[in-house]
Amino acid sequence: MGVVEILILTAIAAVLGRVRRGRPLALMLVSALVIYWLQPKTAPWDFWLPTLSLFLTLLGWAITTPPETRRLPENALSLAVLLGTLGAILLSARFFPEETPFTSPVSLRRFLPILSGFLVLLIGISLPNRSPRLLPPGLILLLLAIFLVLKSPSLTERSMALIGALLTSNPDGTPAPLPWLGFSYLAFRLLHTLRDRQAGLLPPVTLAEYVNYAIFFPSFTAGPIDRLERFVKELRSPLPFQPDDWLSVLQRLTTGLFKKFVIADLLALISINDRFVFQALAPGWLWLSLASYALRLYFDFSGYTDIAIGLGRLLGIRLPENFNAPFLKPNLTQFWNAWHITLTQWFRAYVFNPLTRSLRAQRALPDALILLIGQVATMVLIGLWHGLTWNFALWGVWHGLGLFVQNRWSEFARVHFSSPDIHPWVQQGLRIGGTLLTFIYFSLSMAFFALSTPELAFTVFLRLLGLA
């Protein structure tokens, strides 16, 4: 998203936040339009990818909602509004193909049978009293399979070429692969509802509430990843907006814009990339370029989060915080509790905790080994979420090992050096040293994160030490 898009969304949020009657429906309609608008404009993906996002969301709702809530009449109205929005988008593309901001023209001959098939499936899932038990794991597997395809460039290219040939009228023009805007975050939200439904922990919500949760436009493209029960509570009783709140919202939005478009963009100029490795830079410059990359990542992403939270607040919804001054934390564990908080909480809830619990329950492995497996597996998965490459896997191993070693050290230090014996100055010194060490450790991991191959990353490590 660029500055212009953000300003337009701010104006929309400011107006929409004042709507009192029919609020969830209005919000859902606008979010649906925004996801088409923001998807990069290349046919046929600019229509099909947002439409698939909506289909997956509707399936998620039908599968996770108990029958008595599914049958509420208001859900039929919400579905009609959503289909009407889709119809309006299609009409705008047919009659104003040059002017419409939503999508390129779509072949109705291909879309209408798919839409009809989908609606039959949706109604088939929604009507019966008892849903098959295989549905939640089925959708979980489908979401994970899409993840796998999207995160591996060669699989994305091959599958998009295949699907593109089926969807477009012109078999010669295979469209280029495109990013599926917001899919990762949508999938995290849907997976959370599916797993919680399996555990019997998910509160029943209406179709409009679920769709709003899944595609809420301020957080659609890059989070934060809220939890359904928290989001819906705020949607049902939005925070009142006082005249004074304008100041705090404007502050949050301008801070976000400044972090993202000024600080992060400036840091990008000196942040490490493949070319830096080939240029014979002095070790000092390489250290600086790694630190710049770490800082740029923070300012870019936390700036984006500020904007999302500011927009959410205009709409009466307090989105969860994603960052809590991570670079001021004195150790890696606290760093990871303060960096991309909603993502790490998601992985803790759905990967680390269940894995640790099942390993503990078997009582076959020593505690330290269970901790090591849990930390490394979780961090490698977080790494691979960025892309299925060796570099991201190594980045995950780096952080998993770092967390393990830091945990063991803390445990040792807690038993052997209890804090009352240590002079406050020494404690302060240790804290500052820990903060610096954590920042350096994270910055070094940027060699895996920013460069394209492990060889380049290891070359950088040697150069940093003046060895290559």
Added chain:
Amino acid sequence: MMHDSIQQTLSSFIAERILKQPKRTIRPDEPLISSGLIDSFSLVDLALFVEDTFGVHIADTELNASTFDNLEQLSQLILSRKAA
């Protein structure tokens, strides 16, 4: 089991087994998770201990500061689930 004795049992478990500081006492309102006193690994330990000792299940998704962050909140959670 009464509220105070639940707190006492939890306090001794956390001090001895998690913090490895048997002499330490934990105040009922002392933040456990948000302060970093109990890390994510030990949190799973605590959940297993609660399950074994009080017969109350705390789900993986509930192991965070918004479900409970001190002994008072945790013992209330245990009592409310035992009553349910």
